[in-house]
Amino acid sequence: MIRFNNDYNRGACTEILEALGRTNTESYCGYGLDEWCKKGGEEIKKYLGGIDADIHFLTGGTQANYTLIAAALRPFQSVISADCAHINGHETGAVENTGHKILARKNTDGKLSVASILEEALAYKSSGVKEHITQPKLVFLSFPSELGTVYSKSELAEIRRICDEFGMFLYIDGARLGYGLGAEGGDVTIEDIAHYADAFYIGGTKCGALFGEAMVLKNPSLKDNFRSYMKQNGAMLAKGWLPGLQFYTLFKDGLYFSITRNAVVQAMKIKEAFKARSIPLYSESPTNQQFPVLTKAQMDKLSEKYIFEYEKDLGEGLHCVRFCTSWSTDASEVSSLVNDIAGL
Amino acid sequence: MIRFNNDYNRGACTEILEALGRTNTESYCGYGLDEWCKKGGEEIKKYLGGIDADIHFLTGGTQANYTLIAAALRPFQSVISADCAHINGHETGAVENTGHKILARKNTDGKLSVASILEEALAYKSSGVKEHITQPKLVFLSFPSELGTVYSKSELAEIRRICDEFGMFLYIDGARLGYGLGAEGGDVTIEDIAHYADAFYIGGTKCGALFGEAMVLKNPSLKDNFRSYMKQNGAMLAKGWLPGLQFYTLFKDGLYFSITRNAVVQAMKIKEAFKARSIPLYSESPTNQQFPVLTKAQMDKLSEKYIFEYEKDLGEGLHCVRFCTSWSTDASEVSSLVNDIAGL
């Protein structure tokens, strides 16, 4: 069976395993105060357009999201997100567990629309009973979204403008950031992300690392005491150099970008195969996740050789499923799939 | 100016002020362990059809809601409510502040529909990734709803059945319970409420008391340690007998029911006046809150003599506002308003 169900089903890039082996008998300072975390941050910053950022390494995406939100918000403040956002539907209420409400808005192709952000901000601003409602203080975007779609540079610029106008933080969940930056036809660079966001994280787990996420903090008010929030929220590894070393390895020669772009190239082959076969796609995704709409017979056929993720029953005998490529996807696996799609 | 903006703009029923005066120099046990809390609970229970309930007295509705929810749920469990529910939009994220997610569903005339409860329950039951989502464990209803509408007895029975099937609590916010029970054409008694709910509170603040809400706990698993939750959540008055005495006064001769029913009778006159004048109503409310849809000119005219609450701009020059009657509404105030509506 070939797994296309997700982008976290294999270990790590060879380069990362080698780095771990090479440094295994060295001894390091604990809790992220080591040289690799320093170097990893420096390599990342080379791509960020000269912003003054603090970079911290955490172990997972849910953890990264709620730790940042807990650090950013006061108890009466809330988050604006798309209804399909990972924090709203796939993290077991972790944000609410830190005490904060999510103002979830109906998504547009997986994205949070500029209009809905503006509506929530205006609703609070114009409210005569502000103390009875929460203050929307942080806009949560995923890049790419849960449906694989990406924001354009002009959308990000407009969202930034709204955040500035209403005093809100812009935070970007980059669990799959590499795939988003490598989007077919996309116009957003990591420098743009750094320019527009107050904070974002660069996903490692799904993009070539064994594990780890790099949180980039740009807004000065988010920087203070972030390590305290990390420790309090279980996000500070004793062997903090492990993710630092991995991100050093991924960024020092641009490996992060090449492996994720390649995954997108592979995904485009799968996308084209579905299109060629006139199978509709649930979203027009230019990234590594593809959401074809299949009949039961088509699902059964593909299930003989491939593992993919069931998303939902669309009624009338149609089903949305997900095929993911990743940094570890083999071109021959994709060729096989493409052939089998053609034969459906 | 005559206030119709809400049902909590005056002190208390004469009988309650008299009771406070009569007992003022008596001395009592603290923290709700006094004789009036005991007697108040006993008087209430006479109306509850013989259920085995614990009754506690709290000071406000927000407090009652989040204290009950904090006591009922484990951290990974959530609440199903209507999107317009008080807990979702008027309590500053108090439920999320206790750590719990609200699964807010689009309301139907202010109510949470049976269908949407079932959908949420089924979504969890059928989920293959339960540990990534919250477990809906408590259904939150308001009786009457934020739009003044009430559930029918058959609706409550069906919701109860779903709660039983999926192991969920049914909790009813009765901030305006008296007005709901006195609904024009309603078929639900307080005995029905007690029969169907696992817990509910009987609102005092808006229904004749100076302040205070009576929480009725029927489900045995909600009874244990509720006083600990009250104390921890600032809901236990040192002079606990004050709300106990007030509820004793309201229930010993049925005063609670007569004053709230009278308020509904007054509200019906206002409703008829709007209807007679062909002014549309935003909801078909059979209780003490009426939501006429007015033009700016009509609002301005009525604003000369009356205070009412602005709800929202409906566009095209129309505005939804709220007129409330209450236990303290004077018949002459209503006559005046009815005349002025006719003259619009």
Place this chain on the structure above:
Amino acid sequence: MIRFNNDYNRGACTEILEALGRTNTESYCGYGLDEWCKKGGEEIKKYLGGIDADIHFLTGGTQANYTLIAAALRPFQSVISADCAHINGHETGAVENTGHKILARKNTDGKLSVASILEEALAYKSSGVKEHITQPKLVFLSFPSELGTVYSKSELAEIRRICDEFGMFLYIDGARLGYGLGAEGGDVTIEDIAHYADAFYIGGTKCGALFGEAMVLKNPSLKDNFRSYMKQNGAMLAKGWLPGLQFYTLFKDGLYFSITRNAVVQAMKIKEAFKARSIPLYSESPTNQQFPVLTKAQMDKLSEKYIFEYEKDLGEGLHCVRFCTSWSTDASEVSSLVNDIAGL
């Protein structure tokens, strides 16, 4: 039976009941935006030495404490208090329930010593692993303490200096503030309290009001959005004018100070009676709470006519108990007790 067990066993001063009666049929704005809250605050501020303060009215002490602490602290920050402080041992972990650690220090006669505050502040400042520990950010004092003792003006000045040096808030729980200010031989005025504290509350429940506490916020950083914290924490009454009116009544002619000072005068008679009878006192309290150390026989004898609070078994047949006077204590009740103490 005559109750000396606490200072919250009777209703309210006559003046307050009268005020409630006089205004009962008036109608007011909700949620503390009414004229009485405004006037009540103004009357209080006349005693505060011209500080620029915001004043809010809450319903109880536990609620006041945790709401203020939730508003003041970030998640990684903690409170320094005496081990016997109300927040540490009598509020069901309410502060921890808001997410904050209490650094509890062994008390000195019920008080938090200057030395222990300094130790905690220095321990954090000198720590090399600050992100592994909480930051002490708020010093919690009770005035008077749980043992009835009071801080001197010079102690408060020194604590203020330490708070300034280390960037900590000084918050004073004044559940019994009136009795503390009326302490026999005390040198602290309410103006001093206002001068030294960043925030404090003036207790009403135990000092003549039916219920209610007046929170005084002086530090600008504590003022913003405090009403949001109140609403979120169930501390905002719909009929907000009720405590406002009560504090207006207590402060407009200094009633608050005279009734509490009188209670202290009564307590001193009881204290002298125990001393005259050579019965030791557990603390040298100059306020309304007295803690005699009795034998079982003495307890039994006094229990025939009086209700008092058992505190703890001191071993060797001795028991610490509490006798409280209050604003409602009758001089004849005290005379009776004094006689009976003499006859032990």
Place this chain on the structure above:
Amino acid sequence: MIRFNNDYNRGACTEILEALGRTNTESYCGYGLDEWCKKGGEEIKKYLGGIDADIHFLTGGTQANYTLIAAALRPFQSVISADCAHINGHETGAVENTGHKILARKNTDGKLSVASILEEALAYKSSGVKEHITQPKLVFLSFPSELGTVYSKSELAEIRRICDEFGMFLYIDGARLGYGLGAEGGDVTIEDIAHYADAFYIGGTKCGALFGEAMVLKNPSLKDNFRSYMKQNGAMLAKGWLPGLQFYTLFKDGLYFSITRNAVVQAMKIKEAFKARSIPLYSESPTNQQFPVLTKAQMDKLSEKYIFEYEKDLGEGLHCVRFCTSWSTDASEVSSLVNDIAGL
């Protein structure tokens, strides 16, 4: 420089690196539902005396502690621990951040004494105002303690008995469990730990793994929904097989026990060296952490070649420091240190 400052300054056992390399291109189910987590749990259970346990793999100790506590306790319940316990002083208030109070008791040689557990349990049981205090519901032990000391089998038996009598959970933090089980002269086996505890975790990070902790849940009431708590608390790795594989590797042939026992053997040499040189030890530790009391001159001398952890200033020119051995300690490093101690 040779690091003896802690037991987490190097990567992982060779066997673990090899296992990671060998499986790197295999693809697995996510979130701990893979075969390695299953096999890892099975290997561990072979040592647990046949108990019916659920085993989950988390990424760090702080996370393991607060996730278990959040899962075990209701909001009004608290933890009994030693004052020096990791949760009380080194986890940035993580337990309080989940809403729970820690009842911290003065330690006895780093341990929580049987007597102090009993005192807290009895204090609650005999309290007449239970709703004003928290209920001690979980006893937190570290094995070994922060001072390297271990509980005896009879101490654990007695603590278990008290927990049973008062309905409390016994939870053991085993961050250094291997070193505790290998204690010189100790009489506790991992089977004993499993027999007495309701839950405990087996530390991997400090005992040979790259990272990871294995939580063992025995008490049925702790098992339900633990994966939901993990996900909500950021403790569920997408690549869940990584810690599962590591624990499989550590337990399938007893490697976990041999490498940690060896570290203790090395530590004993260091201990003897200090004793031979008449340098006092702050605690009589039979495990991998040694706490000599040094003069400034001795510290300076040893600092020339070794990194060790400063603990605290004991006054009179004496300082407590920590030397740790670990699974990765080289015998030649120890020989060097032993020689240099002799030469002090």
